[in-house]
Amino acid sequence: MSLRIVVCVKYVPDATGDRHFAEDLTVDRDDVDGLLSELDEYAVEQALQIKEAADDDAEITVLTVGPEDAKDALRKALSMGADKAVHVEDDDLHGTDVMGTSLVLAKAVEETGYDLVIAGMASTDGTMGVLPAILAERLGVPQVTLLSEVSVADGVVKGRRDGDTASEQLEASLPAVVSVTDQSGEARYPSFKGIMAAKKKPVQSLDLDDLDIDAETVGLEGAWTKVDSAAERPARTAGTIVKDEGEGGKQLAEFLAGQKFI
Numbered sequence: 001m002s003l004r005i006v007v008c009v010k011y012v013p014d015a016t017g018d019r020h021f022a023e024d025l026t027v028d029r030d031d032v033d034g035l036l037s038e039l040d041e042y043a044v045e046q047a048l049q050i051k052e053a054a055d056d057d058a059e060i061t062v063l064t065v066g067p068e069d070a071k072d073a074l075r076k077a078l079s080m081g082a083d084k085a086v087h088v089e090d091d092d093l094h095g096t097d098v099m100g101t102s103l104v105l106a107k108a109v110e111e112t113g114y115d116l117v118i119a120g121m122a123s124t125d126g127t128m129g130v131l132p133a134i135l136a137e138r139l140g141v142p143q144v145t146l147l148s149e150v151s152v153a154d155g156v157v158k159g160r161r162d163g164d165t166a167s168e169q170l171e172a173s174l175p176a177v178v179s180v181t182d183q184s185g186e187a188r189y190p191s192f193k194g195i196m197a198a199k200k201k202p203v204q205s206l207d208l209d210d211l212d213i214d215a216e217t218v219g220l221e222g223a224w225t226k227v228d229s230a231a232e233r234p235a236r237t238a239g240t241i242v243k244d245e246g247e248g249g250k251q252l253a254e255f256l257a258g259q260k261f262i
């Protein structure tokens with residue numbers, strides 16, 4: 001049977017745009033442009049490379065939990081070459097934290113069927129970097145995280161994790177969850193053919209009922225974390241310009257000493 005790969009991809013607010021909190025102190029996802037988290041493009045790329053190495057004997061499903069517009073992230077992953085997509089969307093997900101998101105992803109992964117789940121190293125908005133580990137725990141399968149190289153053969157996933165002082169070779173039997181870093185290999189650009197083909201690929205929509213999830217275990221009500229307050233970052237000040245009229249070096253040193261940098 002061909003290898004079933006599920007890639008978790010997140011739709012995130014564009015970091016170059018203006019980002020806000022809504023009145024209930026959740027991230028405002030409605031009034032901002034979003035995109036496929038760049039770090040998740042590496043996860044899609046690794047899935048595609050594993051499929052190519054398996055002579056195409058694999059099926060790649062991309063999965064997201066997110067609002068209506070999160071379909072854009074799925075389309076991008078499909079245009080890169082994934083085969084099909086699953087979108088979990090439900091009004092009751094508003095305010096869901098990492099515990100709820102991992103629960104929904106785990107149920108959706110089980111519903112889809114999988115041998116290997118691939119996630120990014122972190123999302124570019126939440127940047128917790130913990131979701132793959134919690135997901136593996138919920139699924140009850142091994143996790144091999146933060147890989148900069150990954151391959152699959154004979155029912156085993158292998159990879160290399162580069163640390164500050166050593167590189168580790170790790171492996172786990174399938175089914176398993178892995179996460180890949182931004183060192184795992186440049187993600188490909190979707191080709192024109194890929195973009196056209198993506199329009200015809202299936203996107204399945206699921207809600208909490210489909211996944212048999214009680215709404216009280218997700219959303220703001222089910223969240224394990226609570227945001228008490230949030231404030232806009234203060235506007236940048238103009239800074240101090242040191243003009244060199246013979247004493248520039250001295251003035252610079254005094255400024256740095258005054259700020260306790262030296």
Ligand SMILES: Cc1cc2nc3c(=O)[nH]c(=O)nc-3n(C[C@H](O)[C@H](O)[C@H](O)COP(=O)(O)OP(=O)(O)OC[C@H]3O[C@@H](n4cnc5c(N)ncnc54)[C@H](O)[C@@H]3O)c2cc1C
Pocket residue numbers: 008009010011025026027029037039040043063064065066067093094095096097098099101105118119120121122123125126127128129130131132225
């Ligand atoms: C509509 C909506 C509203 C939310 N509201 C809140 C809120 O109010 N408060 C709050 O704390 N959190 C909220 N979340 C959840 C939050 O945005 C994160 O998805 C979650 O907390 C995981 O944290 P992270 O993104 O830092 O994960 P990380 O651990 O940094 O992510 C690692 C990897 O996990 C995968 N992943 C993460 N999130 C998703 C996803 N949604 N779909 C598919 N794959 C994913 C990706 O592969 C990613 O690279 C909301 C999410 C959604 C979709």
